[in-house]
Amino acid sequence: MTMSNxxxxxxxxxxxxxxxxxxxxxxxxxxVLNGGHYVSPTxxxxxxxxxxxxxxxxxxxxxxLITGRSDSIGFLLTEPQERFFEDPNFNVLLSGCTQALAAxxxxxxxxxxxxxxxxxxxxxxxxxxxxxxxxxxxxxxGDPVAEELREAGVPLVQCGKPMGLGSKVSYVAADDRDxxxxxxxxxxxxxxxxxGMVSGPLDTPGGVDRLAGYKExxxxxxxxxxxxxxxxxxxxxxxxxxxxxxxxxxxPDMDALFVASDLMAQGALTALNRAGRRVPEDxxxxxxxxxxxxxxxxxxxxxxxxxxxxxxxxxxxxxxxQIGGEDPAAVILPTELVKRxxx
Amino acid sequence: MTMSNxxxxxxxxxxxxxxxxxxxxxxxxxxVLNGGHYVSPTxxxxxxxxxxxxxxxxxxxxxxLITGRSDSIGFLLTEPQERFFEDPNFNVLLSGCTQALAAxxxxxxxxxxxxxxxxxxxxxxxxxxxxxxxxxxxxxxGDPVAEELREAGVPLVQCGKPMGLGSKVSYVAADDRDxxxxxxxxxxxxxxxxxGMVSGPLDTPGGVDRLAGYKExxxxxxxxxxxxxxxxxxxxxxxxxxxxxxxxxxxPDMDALFVASDLMAQGALTALNRAGRRVPEDxxxxxxxxxxxxxxxxxxxxxxxxxxxxxxxxxxxxxxxQIGGEDPAAVILPTELVKRxxx
DNA sequence: CATGCTTCTGTGAGCGTTCACAGTAGAGAA
DNA sequence: TTCTCTACTGTGAACGCTCACAGAAGCATG
Numbered sequence: 001m002t003m004s005n006x007x008x009x010x011x012x013x014x015x016x017x018x019x020x021x022x023x024x025x026x027x028x029x030x031x032v033l034n035g036g037h038y039v040s041p042t043x044x045x046x047x048x049x050x051x052x053x054x055x056x057x058x059x060x061x062x063x064x065l066i067t068g069r070s071d072s073i074g075f076l077l078t079e080p081q082e083r084f085f086e087d088p089n090f091n092v093l094l095s096g097c098t099q100a101l102a103a104x105x106x107x108x109x110x111x112x113x114x115x116x117x118x119x120x121x122x123x124x125x126x127x128x129x130x131x132x133x134x135x136x137x138x139x140x141x142g143d144p145v146a147e148e149l150r151e152a153g154v155p156l157v158q159c160g161k162p163m164g165l166g167s168k169v170s171y172v173a174a175d176d177r178d179x180x181x182x183x184x185x186x187x188x189x190x191x192x193x194x195x196g197m198v199s200g201p202l203d204t205p206g207g208v209d210r211l212a213g214y215k216e217x218x219x220x221x222x223x224x225x226x227x228x229x230x231x232x233x234x235x236x237x238x239x240x241x242x243x244x245x246x247x248x249x250x251x252p253d254m255d256a257l258f259v260a261s262d263l264m265a266q267g268a269l270t271a272l273n274r275a276g277r278r279v280p281e282d283x284x285x286x287x288x289x290x291x292x293x294x295x296x297x298x299x300x301x302x303x304x305x306x307x308x309x310x311x312x313x314x315x316x317x318x319x320x321x322q323i324g325g326e327d328p329a330a331v332i333l334p335t336e337l338v339k340r341x342x343x
Numbered sequence: 344m345t346m347s348n349x350x351x352x353x354x355x356x357x358x359x360x361x362x363x364x365x366x367x368x369x370x371x372x373x374x375v376l377n378g379g380h381y382v383s384p385t386x387x388x389x390x391x392x393x394x395x396x397x398x399x400x401x402x403x404x405x406x407x408l409i410t411g412r413s414d415s416i417g418f419l420l421t422e423p424q425e426r427f428f429e430d431p432n433f434n435v436l437l438s439g440c441t442q443a444l445a446a447x448x449x450x451x452x453x454x455x456x457x458x459x460x461x462x463x464x465x466x467x468x469x470x471x472x473x474x475x476x477x478x479x480x481x482x483x484x485g486d487p488v489a490e491e492l493r494e495a496g497v498p499l500v501q502c503g504k505p506m507g508l509g510s511k512v513s514y515v516a517a518d519d520r521d522x523x524x525x526x527x528x529x530x531x532x533x534x535x536x537x538x539g540m541v542s543g544p545l546d547t548p549g550g551v552d553r554l555a556g557y558k559e560x561x562x563x564x565x566x567x568x569x570x571x572x573x574x575x576x577x578x579x580x581x582x583x584x585x586x587x588x589x590x591x592x593x594x595p596d597m598d599a600l601f602v603a604s605d606l607m608a609q610g611a612l613t614a615l616n617r618a619g620r621r622v623p624e625d626x627x628x629x630x631x632x633x634x635x636x637x638x639x640x641x642x643x644x645x646x647x648x649x650x651x652x653x654x655x656x657x658x659x660x661x662x663x664x665q666i667g668g669e670d671p672a673a674v675i676l677p678t679e680l681v682k683r684x685x686x
Numbered sequence: 687c688a689t690g691c692t693t694c695t696g697t698g699a700g701c702g703t704t705c706a707c708a709g710t711a712g713a714g715a716a
Numbered sequence: 717t718t719c720t721c722t723a724c725t726g727t728g729a730a731c732g733c734t735c736a737c738a739g740a741a742g743c744a745t746g
Contacts, residue, residue, distance in 0.1 A: 014701095015703065030705090031724095038723065038725085058702090058703080060473060065405050065701090065702080066730070086635055092428055095427055107454075108453050109451065110451050110453050125400075125450075128400035130403060296609075358732065368695065370735090381695085382695090407733090409732090409734045
């Protein structure tokens with residue numbers, strides 16, 4: 001006859017139980033729980049032992065009720081969900097943020113705001129104070145959700161440089177311009193001169209900066225900037241394919257192609273392949289991101305590595321700082337050229 | 344001089360404010376909030392108007408404190424995170440569950456338990472009652488986390504058939520065996536007779552069932568089952584590539600290949616391509632899942648569609664039912680053959 | 687008229703925690 | 717001794733909500 005309690009959830013111990021077990025008061029237990037200042041070593045030890053013995057875990061709801069904090073944060077995606085499915089970068093970012101937060105014992109709430117209705121619901125949820133802050137992923141420029149949250153005074157850190165010049169916005173981004181410069185310099189060093197570019201959306205700073213880096217380096221090298229060598233996409237694979245096709249039509253003598261994301265570069269490879277161009281013999285192809293798409297492509301993509309692990313870590317750091325009362329801040333992280341088979 | 348409150352979060356209205364505004368008591372407001380039974384239409388209307396006017400949103404912490412429910416659900420991944428990065432299926436499932444839960448106004452907490460430490464921390468978090476239930480994604484067989492949660496009486500729904508025959512386990516799965524049968528029948532109908540298979544891990548029911556379906560159909564058709572035509576992988580792209588390579592070496596006369604996941608099939612395509620086999624002319628290739636990997640592959644993969652949207656919806660439905668006190672249940676959903684270019 | 691039933695409403699208690707405050711004990715200074 | 721200061725501890729109140737209960741009002745039944 002076993003004493004199994006399978007299937008039933010028994011009432012968990014409260015701070016009161018711990019206090020009784022340790023022979024101290026609730027206040028003392030609470031102090032131990034929250035940093036342990038002004039607690040005697042004796043009490044400290046007794047409480048910790050009692051916690052272990054009872055298996056006590058703090059009731060976050062009771063705590064939140066009185067502190068006003070929820071001790072949870074939201075990961076908000078305002079993109080249409082297809083992008084979420086397709087783009088491996090999101091996963092890396094999401095997983096990085098989840099783990100960075102886990103180190104602080106803070107749960108991450110996933111919020112998908114693809115449609116207008118969802119945006120409304122989620123905005124309401126957030127401004128009601130159900131999360132302490134928001135990690136926002138949005139390639140959009142002046143995201144209305146971001147604007148609304150900011151006005152409501154919700155701590156917010158954005159991934160990627162936001163459009164408005166607002167200095168009151170926290171964000172973490174890779175150095176887009178510098179990365180683009182590295183790639184174009186690399187292509188030039190291979191002897192390429194007719195270098196095409198499929199840029200990102202030009203209503204986003206990321207898209208603009210990568211294009212700017214491309215133009216700068218060409219100018220510096222005295223290479224003509226040809227508008228027929230420039231098209232823009234939306235970071236989707238399909239737009240990369242379409243972009244490369246257009247470039248091939250407009251500028252058949254193209255001997256290199258810089259694509260502003262690995263996913264678009266995959267699409268570009270498909271188009272080049274279909275057109276009978278060999279990569280890298282006929283056309284050198286460079287991507288951007290160093291996402292899993294880069295290594296999966298054939299040939300494996302030379303690309304600009306964005307340090308996603310550091311990006312997510314910095315996002316979490318900035319957000320927690322902001323929740324703690326510090327001012328918004330921006331962090332720009334360096335990129336790195338990764339050479340593979342496509343150049 | 345504007346009355347902006349930018350940057351400051353003012354104290355939100357409470358149920359008390361709404362009650363005063365509507366000229367009723369807290370109890371009445373609470374009743375309206377929770378279903379509206381035993382409330383007069385007059386009061387009902389007054390309360391709703393007051394809620395709109397004050398912008399009231401219920402404080403979930405206060406509610407949870409008394410109800411004992413957290414009104415939130417955990418989405419738990421016990422796989423190593425690389426799989427999460429690589430496999431597009433996870434995203435579809437995650438996003439589907441998030442949205443299905445959103446319809447019930449229930450937030451989803453993302454829990455990544457790749458390492459031993461994380462598993463411990465997360466198990467503790469869950470059993471402490473911080474979530475009402477768990478959606479579990481795990482291809483492992485007898486997942487120790489699942490076992491522990493089950494013993495603690497935590498409502499749990501698994502994605503994919505679990506290994507043990509425990510009838511007390513809720514799960515949702517596609518009909519693996521039937522899907523495999525469809526695919527092999529399709530390959531046979533193309534005149535193929537030397538059909539290879541890269542199966543999933545054979546310590547998971549999904550892996551076993553797909554292989555079983557393959558064997559059944561071959562037997563029924565009177566085609567010899569040749570062990571040299573069978574290898575198993577772990578659903579990763581790399582294992583698909585390695586598997587196909589091995590099959591080519593063991594059985595060079597292979598004229599079709601059934602791969603137990605699209606991601607592995609992508610890898611297999613790479614291997615076939617390298618070996619100079621044309622797809623589908625020399626070898627017909629069939630995948631499983633109908634994930635985004637299937638359409639991205641060249642040639643696009645003929646595959647077995649798993650209805651991920653329905654799977655996530657069913658998982659959420661079963662979990663909420665279980666939280667509501669119903670018994671665990673299993674749901675098997677039908678699959679569908681999707682013909683593309685690879686066969 | 688009393689009685690019961692149904693529908694509706696208000697009230698007090700309590701969920702488990704933190705926080706402010708009051709208070710105690712011991713050490714050192716006047 | 718007396719006072720002050722520091723280190724520590726306990727207590728009541730409060731956070732915002734739900735729940736159980738008591739009671740009122742309306743209506744039909746005995």
